[in-house]
Amino acid sequence: MFNQQDGEKLVKLARRTVEKYFENGKLVLEECKQKNFLEKHGVFVTIETYPEKNLRGCIGYPDAILAL
Numbered sequence: 001m002f003n004q005q006d007g008e009k010l011v012k013l014a015r016r017t018v019e020k021y022f023e024n025g026k027l028v029l030e031e032c033k034q035k036n037f038l039e040k041h042g043v044f045v046t047i048e049t050y051p052e053k054n055l056r057g058c059i060g061y062p063d064a065i066l067a068l
Contacts, residue, residue: 002036009034010068014045032068040064 020028044060
């Protein structure tokens, strides 16, 4: 299970990953060494515009089939 600090780390990681992709056009994944991030989890991400909060897209797996 994740706590608030874990959630904040994951959001920051996701933002950095998207920013890096737009900077260099390549997907660069940072290594997550935190034990609970290496376990299989379901994850779902929703992207909205700011500040209007209009839906731009979403993707994910509700079942725990992959590590984060």
